Amino acid sequence: MDTAQFNEALAHIRRFETMLVEDGALILKFWLHLSKKEQYKRLKKLEKNPHTRRSVSKRDWRHAKLYDQFVKTAEQAIRQTDSGEAPWLLVEATDWRYRDLTVARTVLESLAKHLSLESAQSEITTQSKPLTPTGTLPSTLTILDTVDLSQCLRAQEYSQALETYQGQLHRLAWAAYEQKCSTIIVFEGWDAGGKGGAIRRMTQAMDARLYRVISTAAPTDEERVHHYLWRFWRHIPRAGRVTIYDRSWYGRVLVERVEGFAKEKEWQRAYLEINDFEEQFAKHGNVVIKFWIHVSQDEQLRRFQEREKIPYKKHKITDEDWRNREKWDVADLLVKKMAQLPEQTKN
C-alpha cells in the first residue's frame, strides 16, 4: 500500500465515521499505549504462565518486533482520523488502574454529553413533511427527458439478440468468478417498467451458484434499527459473485423522501453517502452497474390496467401502486435530480 492509497483509505474511514455520527451514533476510539519495553515484558510474562500462554501468537511477536514501524504508522492514522465528532483518546496503559479508570470515565462523560445533546436536538427537530409537487426542485431538462421512448425491437431480432447476449453473459459470469471480480447490479425505475422481467432474462443466463437477487420491500424491524445502508451492505456479493438489487439504496432519495420517511438532512447527505458506498465497492476492483427502467406515464397506466385484467398478473398490482402513481410529478423531479448527479469514479 503506497502513501496515496493509505491516505485515501483514511479519508474513507473518516467519511464512514461521519456518516455513522450523523445517523446518531456516538464514536469513541481508544489507543492504549505501551512502551516497547513494557510490551515485551508483558508478552514474556503471558507466555510463561500456562493459563495465558494461548493468548500470545507468533503474529504477536512478529508485530512486537515491528514496534517502531507500527508506532509511526499509527501516529499518521490517528492524526488523520482524529475528528471532533469521532475523537481518538490516547491512554497510557502501563498502569492498569489508571488505564481502566481513564477509559471508564471517558465513556461515562461522553455518554452523558451525547444524551443531553440528543434530547436537546430532538426538541427542535421537526418531522419532515412529505414532498408536494410544488417542491423547491427546479424542473429542468435532464437526461431522462431525452430518452427516446419510441424505440422498439421486432420479435425475431429480439430473440436472436437475447440468445447471443445470454450466452455471453453466461461465460462472462464464470470469467468474473475466476478472477474474483464481484458485481453489483441495481435496478430502479417506474412501477410496471419491467424491472422483474429484465432481471429474469439475466438470471436465466447465469449459473444459479453465481448470483443472488435481493428484492427491496419495506424494511423489517431488524433492518429498521440499523443504518439505512446496512440492509444492502449485508448482501454485498462474495468474491466473484453477482448481487442484483431489485430496488435499492436509491429508495432513500426517492420513496423515503417522497413519503417523508427520511428527514431533509437525512436524504440530503444520502447522495454523498451513496456515492461513497458505490465508489468504495468499485475502487476495490469490482463492478457497479445501475439501470433506470424508464416508461412514460401513459405507458404505465396502460400496463396497470392490463395487470388488473389478466388473472396471473393480478397479484402484481396493488392499491399502493395506484397511490404511488399520484405522486408521479414529485417522483419525476427527484429522479431527474438523481440523474443530474455528477458522474463518480471512472476506472
Place this chain on the structure above:
Amino acid sequence: MDTAQFNEALAHIRRFETMLVEDGALILKFWLHLSKKEQYKRLKKLEKNPHTRRSVSKRDWRHAKLYDQFVKTAEQAIRQTDSGEAPWLLVEATDWRYRDLTVARTVLESLAKHLSLESAQSEITTQSKPLTPTGTLPSTLTILDTVDLSQCLRAQEYSQALETYQGQLHRLAWAAYEQKCSTIIVFEGWDAGGKGGAIRRMTQAMDARLYRVISTAAPTDEERVHHYLWRFWRHIPRAGRVTIYDRSWYGRVLVERVEGFAKEKEWQRAYLEINDFEEQFAKHGNVVIKFWIHVSQDEQLRRFQEREKIPYKKHKITDEDWRNREKWDVADLLVKKMAQLPEQTKN
C-alpha cells in the same frame, strides 16, 4: 462413520423433516439418476468445452470413480428417509426434456395439493386459548418442590468461592477452545430470580472472544417468519466457543403456551423437538448446560418492590413483570411439567 452412526444420522434427518412439515413446510426431494456410463460421458463433454470446463472439479472425477459405492449408500439413505410427508422422487435424468418436465409437474401438483390441504385445515383449526389455572395438568410434586430455598452463603465464603471458580472457568473456557468443544448454557427461571447477575459472574471470568450472550426478547418480524427454533439455531456457538442464552427455546412451552401464542399441537410437539435439538448438539461432542433459577413467590414480590424503589434498578421492572406474576400458578404447573421430562442423552 459406521452403520449405527449412519442409521442414527438418517433418523435425525427424518425427525428434522417431520418437524418442518408439522410447521407447515412442503418438502420435496428429487434424486436425479444417471447411469455410470452417462455420467462419465457428460463429465468428459463438460471438460472439453472451454466454457463449461470450470464446473468439473477433481472431486467430481473422484466421486465418479466411486459410482457403485455412491449408489449403494444413496439407496440406503433414500429408503430410510422416504416418508409420506417428505417423499423422495427418483427422476431418470438422461433425457433433459423428460427430467425437466417431470420435476416441474411434480412441484406443481404437490404445491396445488399442499395449498388445498392448508386451506382446508385452517378452517377447522381454532385458536388456542390462554391457559387458566384450572388447566388439565396434575399438580404433582416435582423436583422443583424439593428445592431448599433457605440455602445461603456468607459474604466472605461467597467471594472466596467466586474467585476460585471464576479462575477455573477462565482456564476451562480456553481449554474447551483448544479442543474445539462448544458449549450452550441456558438460563431460565422466574423474573427477578437473578439470571442476569449469574450470567454476569460467568462472563466476568471468560475472555470476551470466547462467549456470546443472547437475550431472548419478543421475536423480531424476521424471526417470526421462521421456525421458532431458527432464532436460536443462528446463535449456536462456533467450534470451541460458548453461547449463553438468557431465556431460550423453553419459551415455547412456557410463555408462548401461557399466553396462547403457540397452538396446542405446536407446544405439544415442542418437547420432542427441543429434546432432539439439544441431543444433536450434545452428540456432536459439545456441552449443554441448563439452569432453572428458582425463587419463591414471596421472594419475587420482595425483589419487585425493591426494584421499584432503587433508582438504578427501576428500569428492570415493568408493568409486564407484574402482569406475568399473576400467572404464577399456571407457569408453575408448566415448569413442573418441564422438569418432569425424561432425562435425555447421557454421554
